[in-house]
Amino acid sequence: MNSNSSPIIPENTDVRTCPINPNHWYAVARSCEVKRLPYSIILWHQAIVLYRDQKGIIHALEDRCPHRQVKLSHGSVSGNDLECAYHGWRFNREGKCTFVPYLAEHQKLPSCQIRSYPVLELDGFIWLFPGDEQALKQKSLQPMGVPEWDHLNYIATVSVINCPGHYSFLIENLMDMYHGHLHNNYQAWAAAKLQNLSVEQNRIDAYYEAQSYYRIDKIWSISQLFFPALRRLHPEPLTVSYIYPHWQSTLGQDFKIYCLFCPVHSTYTRAYLIHFTSLEAFWRLHKLPIKFRRFLKNSLFGSAQKILDGLVAQDVEMIAQEQAAYLENSSRKTYELNPTIAQVQKFIREQALCT
Template identity: 70%
Template structure:
């Protein structure tokens, strides 16, 4: 096997292509109070109006530039905690509590971001609205009654490229020991275009969800048995998706924060499609099962995240200490991924 140097341009300094939908929060994280988030150096405030509709604005009051996320929602407006100025969902100032009769409302406006609540997450478009894509990538399994979901939050002090490379590289399985879902991964082929990289592996899976008790394999290691399964991983810029046989689907929804910080949501789905008798049960009962089993893979997923974040942050630290030192890759998928990142920023 040959050793291939990574592309010459420094991916660890790349920004993001803003003309995509990014995930900035779980739906459950946004309730009655404003919430501040950061997407690639842009501070943004999220809030719900009285009808539960999500809105996203710059997280700054145009008066003194303090964060609106410190304030509260009143009558479908967001009120600044400092002086009580209120702004509507379009970013316009609509009320100043101490405005004199001979004064007009200040003609100021802050940026409004397109935002969609879909499949359990808040998707935000930070780019040029003229290039606005109609819909985010989405998670079709989220609302499907045959899939059990688990969500783990990734927060690492590292550039997003390190996280994507980690997710695309199926050769680091020995790191995870008890948490690993597969063994003996082998890269077969790669497909790539201007928007995605698909890497196709073969592997030995530890899980087989084909009996009513199979879900317990997520909890008890002794019940697991190795068997061959296809393992497909995809970088669908700017997010990631993976399938392991017919039983598991995983997404990683990215929210890059800066050159040295990344947040993401890892969403794991366990399929119940093999249980044909389950499909004949009443809808309310199937939804009860789905909701009751939410988070069934939490220990597994959180364990994977903790171990991967440690490695990713060490990679970032090593880079900061010596950015001239080159990496050399045997996994061709990582070279393809770096090429996609560069092309999205116009450097390809």
């Protein structure tokens, strides 16, 4: 998106209608989701197709054949190009037409061009930059990344969030640790109290003091995740951070969680929630062979799936109600006591103004 053609966003714009700031990297798919066939995604109203070339390198194009405007994601990969299912036209990673099967000798290839997007594969996810490529080069912008993904001391669980609401509802939910009343036995913390709030150019950090049972210092202590009767609460610092456009949280030394955003449009948000359990406390484990530790990490992948999916389902239900209520009457006043939420809303408007 060229900044010269971007819409002007008034400073008092309703946060529930704010667009994303496209000049950031968004997580649009897991690496394992994009295999041999083209893969369709939508990022803030933009239909995009992901595909792998012969070497397995990921590419991203506008999901539209300029010939008849059908979806390229319904086609196939031919060599390093993407082939349209309708007439067999092919397009390279730059979005240029490279082949038309019925082209006559005296005819030239059409000069049509579809948009290509900067795309990277990092830490188990595919990251896409939908904004101004000049800004990308000038500022050397990089994806946030998930460094624990390949780290042998962290066990991962991933839950996909399909949320029928504007992305602001989801990030407010994640930044507000006062809604633990909703989750009962699904959450690892209780009685959160906001201690401090830090606001910088591209991030907000909210520091809470909470009660937690999530201390993984003995093998048996992992059973606390599954058996509430074994849980013993203790004080633990809880930090939640909005690192635009994504979210990150830590609870003590043993808990880390990310939410990677892919807003689809103004009333629908897709995101990936990644939960990490740390094995840092098990020092004897660190002396074992790398292959065994890798096997253990892979074997335990998804071990917190039931808990994570349960949390997501409860939050999505509430956000769906919030979105429905907003659409029914957008002028209805709401009441907020957590200062974090006011900062989040201001931050979203500021980022929208940057488009």
